[in-house]
Amino acid sequence: MRTGIIDAYGNYEDVLRDIRRFTSLAHGSDVLTKILLGNYALLDRGRPLEDLRNSIFRTALSRNSRCPLCERAQVCALDHFLPKNHFPEYSILADNLIPVCERCNRLKGDECDTVDGLLMFHAYFDEFPDIEILFAEVNVDNVVSIRYSLHPSDEIDNFTFERVKKQFKILGLFDFYQMEAVAELTDQIDLYDETYDSFGDSGLWSTLGALARGAERKGINHWKAALYRALSRNAEFCSGGYRKLLATPMN
Structure with a gap:
């Protein structure tokens, strides 16, 4: 053979x-x-x-x-x-x-779709889409909550998007990234507090935007890039709502 x-x-x-x-x-x-x-x-x-x-x-x-x-x-x-x-x-x-x-x-595990041909992304031979399709939703209410989701783009064909969805489902990435986001925000709370006290909401907005651009060097759909983009776009978080991180556990 x-x-x-x-x-x-x-x-x-x-x-x-x-x-x-x-x-x-x-x-x-x-x-x-x-x-x-x-x-x-x-x-x-x-x-x-x-x-x-x-x-x-x-x-x-x-x-x-x-x-x-x-x-x-x-x-x-x-x-x-x-x-x-x-x-x-x-x-x-x-x-x-x-x-x-x-x-x-x-x-x-042994994931291998020979019927539909929807394989996960190969680390050596495939490139993950370079169009923004991973989004983090930030809610600032009684608690700060983070939710990740995928949204299709006209610039990505349906077959590729279905592969992305499959990868997230098989690896449980929505929940995994949510937990990572909780740890990330908790670790950075002192930075947010110092920035807001010194420069106000515009300073915090600017800092979060810089963190988003830095994370995007790892890929526009990196979980941390999606997180900081969402935070920088959330006016309530930037205007002091981030302080609810100190008082109440996130989910």
């Missing part, structure tokens, strides 16, 4: 483009599936492909070891983008092994 596996490696990007046209090389053969799955153990410490595993993890250093799926947690596991249980021929293909965090690795 060596020639077939090498051919499959060459077809990898084609599979990503339209998985509906492909089936596994090992389809229908439990014996071949078992053999190919066994290759993954070669990446373990002290095994022949240990250096390959280490080099893949080193690629995460360029992202400060942040998980490319949630953009927050530290990487600690290798995810098979095309799950090895579905496509065992890619069990040790470096292009198919993505350094991710434990949470995202667990939630993604």
Whole structure:
């Protein structure tokens, strides 16, 4: 099967483009599936492909070891983008092994839509949309509340937007980003207080806008960029409503 596996490696990007046209090389053969799955153990410490595993993890250093799926947690596991249980021929293909965090690795699991072709975004071969589609809604009432949501854009085709929605659903990113936003705002409360006391609501508005622009360097749809855009657009928050962070837990 060596020639077939090498051919499959060459077809990898084609599979990503339209998985509906492909089936596994090992389809229908439990014996071949078992053999190919066994290759993954070669990446373990002290095994022949240990250096390959280490080099893949080193690629995460360029992202400060942040998980490319949630953009927050530290990487600690290798995810098979095309799950090895579905496509065992890619069990040790470096292009198919993505350094991710434990949470995202667990939630993604064996997700592989071969019917509709709605794959999640590949950290090496796909670019997340560079059009604003992730929004944070800030409500300042008795409490400060944050809610994330996705909104389609005429500049993004429906197939791509459906992939984005799928990624958020599989990884539970709305709730995850909400919790991260709570921690972010709590950590920054002293900055808001000092800025407002010194420069008023216009100063806080300016500071939040600068924080939004800084976060957008990580991507316009980064959770922190969406958060600070929403805060800078919320007049009530900027005019002193942020102080409700001090008195009442957020949700």
